[in-house]
Every structure is written in structure tokens, then in C-alpha cells.
Amino acid sequence: MKKRICIVSTTGSVVNAFMLRHIEYLKNEYDVTVVLGDDIPLKVDVKVKKIKIIRKIDLMQDIKSLYKLLKYFKKKKFDLVLSIMPKSGLLSMISAMLVGINIRLHFFTGQVWATKKGFFKTLLKYMDKVIVKCSTNILVDSNSQKEFLESEKVLDSRGSILNKGSISGVNTNYFKPNINLKNELRKKYNIVDSEIVFMYLGRINIDKGVIELADTFLSLFNKFSKVKLVLMGPLEDLTIKEKIKELLINENVIYDFSYINNPQEILNLADILVLPSHREGFGTIVIEAAALKVPTIGSNIYGLSDSIVDKQTGVLHKVNDIEDMVKQYSNIILNKNLINQMGENAYKRVQKDFLDETLSLALLNYIREKIDK
Structure with a gap:
């Protein structure tokens, strides 16, 4: 038995x-x-x-x-x-x-x-x-x-x-790069090839660092022209929408507050994932993105310090620190070649370890x- x-x-x-x-x-x-x-x-x-x-x-x-x-x-x-x-x-x-x-x-x-x-x-x-x-x-x-x-x-x-x-x-039969889907999604959302797409994908709440993310990108949009932020996931705190309303009306922001049941598809839209969380156990979305050769910029907290290898598969910034977030995000925008390099490293790490x-x-x-x- x-x-x-x-x-x-x-x-x-x-x-x-x-x-x-x-x-x-x-x-x-x-x-x-x-x-x-x-x-x-x-x-x-x-x-x-x-x-x-x-x-x-x-x-x-x-x-x-x-x-x-x-x-x-x-x-x-x-x-x-x-x-x-x-x-x-x-x-x-x-x-x-x-x-x-x-x-x-x-x-x-x-x-x-x-x-x-x-x-x-x-x-x-x-x-x-x-x-x-x-x-x-x-x-x-x-x-x-x-x-x-x-x-x-x-x-x-x-x-x-x-x-x-x-x-x-990560199930790499589902989470895998799809260049045709990437092009379709960019066309759907009117994103040109020269624009860098930062994506937040997950629950929208205070602990995920969404308030700091909004302030960071309002600053970045004043400095750079070819930057998009895609914000997707269920809104768990209705007060957040009011707190980030200035961000949501910006023409460089695409948002969808419904539950995303096809992350393996929508991640193809991203050039780089953002995860400014205050707490994470590990950050599974990081290695799911990595399976699509998408690196992550995230908070230097327990959990994410395991899923992100700083300066190799992504970038770690100080938690809840808008100044450092702007600095690290700006460095990525000014050095676009880092995105591909870190994405390749992240992909290899998933194949080896996850x-x-x-x-x-x-x-x-x-x-x-x-x-x-």
C-alpha cells in the first residue's frame, strides 16, 4: 500500500x-x-x-x-x-x-x-x-x-x-522567448523598437514598492524620451490608484489592473522586469522572466538577493530608495547593451539551477x- x-x-x-x-x-x-x-x-x-x-x-x-x-x-x-x-x-x-x-x-x-x-x-x-x-x-x-x-x-x-x-x-516549456509574440505585443501597444520597456508584473500593493516605482518613473520620464513602463496585475489596495494617478495618465505608461493569467506570454513584451518589493520569499517572477532572457531590477532584500545576481543577471537597488532606483534605472537606459548581457546570463542560470x-x-x-x- x-x-x-x-x-x-x-x-x-x-x-x-x-x-x-x-x-x-x-x-x-x-x-x-x-x-x-x-x-x-x-x-x-x-x-x-x-x-x-x-x-x-x-x-x-x-x-x-x-x-x-x-x-x-x-x-x-x-x-x-x-x-x-x-x-x-x-x-x-x-x-x-x-x-x-x-x-x-x-x-x-x-x-x-x-x-x-x-x-x-x-x-x-x-x-x-x-x-x-x-x-x-x-x-x-x-x-x-x-x-x-x-x-x-x-x-x-x-x-x-x-x-x-x-x-x-520554472517550466521552460511555457516560459520561453518568443520573438514573434514580442513583435505582436509591441505592435499592439504601439511600442517602437528603439523604446525600452520596463515591466512590473504582479500584485499591486504597498509592499511591492509600487509607490516608489511611480515616483521613480515620473523622474525618469523627465530625463529620457524612449522609455515605457508596463504595469500589470490585480490592484489589492484601491488607495494606490489615487496615489499613483499622475503616473497612470502619463502617455508612456501602459497599465492593466486585471489578473494576468498568461505571464509566460506577456513577459515577452518586457526588456527588463522591475520588482521594487519591500519583502519577497524568493521572487519566482524573476526566474520566470529570466527564462525569457529578461533580466530584473529589484530591491536588495532577502529573497531577491537569491533570485537576482547583482550586475550579472540583473541589478539590485536599495529598498524603498527612490534616489538609488533612479540612478540604477538610468544606468540601464544609458547602457542598453547591459540588458541583453544580463538577460543571457539570467537565462543560462535558469537552465542550470531552476x-x-x-x-x-x-x-x-x-x-x-x-x-x-
Whole structure:
């Protein structure tokens, strides 16, 4: 009889984004079930159990979720529980410990509390400490994040990294350069060949550094004429639109605040990706862009300092520092040859270190070592 694994996630969207290849590999050797906190359908053939889990702190709902997880784990007697995301990690690691599941594995992919202050930061940080306390094993998706968690006394010596980092690597069958699509997209958005296209692709919120990005490009547009900014992704904070309204009316800005479900296509429009985040676990979008030979300018923070090799596969700037951002972006504009050089380097690094099948094999081997003892 196959040993039984349960993967727990607050939302199916995260499983679809990062866990599909992992699930396919694990299914070949184990009986795999996925517990989801919402109704988003999965893009993989696997058993699914719905147990409502919400991202925000809601004591009554969280107690209900914990109780249902306890009952389900007790009934199914899994050999290993693997959790991703903070809330699903907290509730599933507590539940799995209480019912005596031997292998309890949580995957850290970033910390919401890293940029918070006061009581809320203390509470969220304590929740991560509880996750670690209730787990038997911990994975972290970047070495710099692991060092950060250790320095904050959240993580002990049990933390491990798969290969060179990232939660799932890049599927280069989907993320690959397409010159014909690039030309079509440039034509669609009326971008001429001589213009440099900077692209932000991801959730639009304060922690992603969008406010500083707006101020940076308002300055750049006054200095340079052949520069475009493409801003794409769901608007998570409606107040941001008002704060960056001057940017949005600029003729050199293209924006779309809907959910982008084809990043592997739209990234072909970019010459260089921008990611001025205040916090990132690793920055998967960086290596996805790299697979298309698109380098990244990003903040010098834990996570991005793993996904970007400064001056080789991209450029790191001081976090939340508009002056340094303008300086680094200007240097790229004045030295366009750097874009191609760094793009080629980034592409080679993905092929060497971040292919999704190598990450899935690494996770499979990691779980084999734990579960088959």
C-alpha cells in the first residue's frame, strides 16, 4: 500500500501556481490528497478535500477550521502533511501534531510580518514560531530568507533549501522567448523598437514598492524620451490608484489592473522586469522572466538577493530608495547593451539551477528520505 501524503493550502491558486509539477511527481510513488481552503479548481488530477481556511485572522472561523482538520487527519491517518502559506501552515501543523502524524513539513515562502510594526508584527511572527514548533521539518525557498528567519529566532537548524532555492522553479516549456509574440505585443501597444520597456508584473500593493516605482518613473520620464513602463496585475489596495494617478495618465505608461493569467506570454513584451518589493520569499517572477532572457531590477532584500545576481543577471537597488532606483534605472537606459548581457546570463542560470523538474525531483527525494525511513 502506498504511503499517504496530504498537502494543505489556503487557496487553490497557490497550488496551481507552484505545486502542480510537485504533485505529479509525488503521485507516482504516494497516495496524495490536497486540502484546499477555497473552491478554486486545481489543474491536476488529484484527490481534493475542501476545508474552509481564510487568510485573515478570524478566531471563530480558525477554530472551526482547526477542528475540521483535526477530524480529517485523525480519520485519514496520513504519513506526511505538507503545508504552504501562513494560515494553512499554522492550522495544519497544529492539527497534524495533535493527532500524531509523524512527518509534519512546512514550506516557508516569505513573511508578511517582515515589513509590519507593532502588535500585528509580533502576532504574525509568533504564528510562524508556532508553525516551526509544531513541524518536524522545514523547507525555505531561499537561503537569504532562511538566514533571516534564523536571525529573527523563528527558525532553528532544521531549515533546508531545495537545490539553489525557489518553491517550484520554472517550466521552460511555457516560459520561453518568443520573438514573434514580442513583435505582436509591441505592435499592439504601439511600442517602437528603439523604446525600452520596463515591466512590473504582479500584485499591486504597498509592499511591492509600487509607490516608489511611480515616483521613480515620473523622474525618469523627465530625463529620457524612449522609455515605457508596463504595469500589470490585480490592484489589492484601491488607495494606490489615487496615489499613483499622475503616473497612470502619463502617455508612456501602459497599465492593466486585471489578473494576468498568461505571464509566460506577456513577459515577452518586457526588456527588463522591475520588482521594487519591500519583502519577497524568493521572487519566482524573476526566474520566470529570466527564462525569457529578461533580466530584473529589484530591491536588495532577502529573497531577491537569491533570485537576482547583482550586475550579472540583473541589478539590485536599495529598498524603498527612490534616489538609488533612479540612478540604477538610468544606468540601464544609458547602457542598453547591459540588458541583453544580463538577460543571457539570467537565462543560462535558469537552465542550470531552476528548471522545475529538478526542483520537483529534489522535493521527491527529500520526502523519500523522510517518509521511507
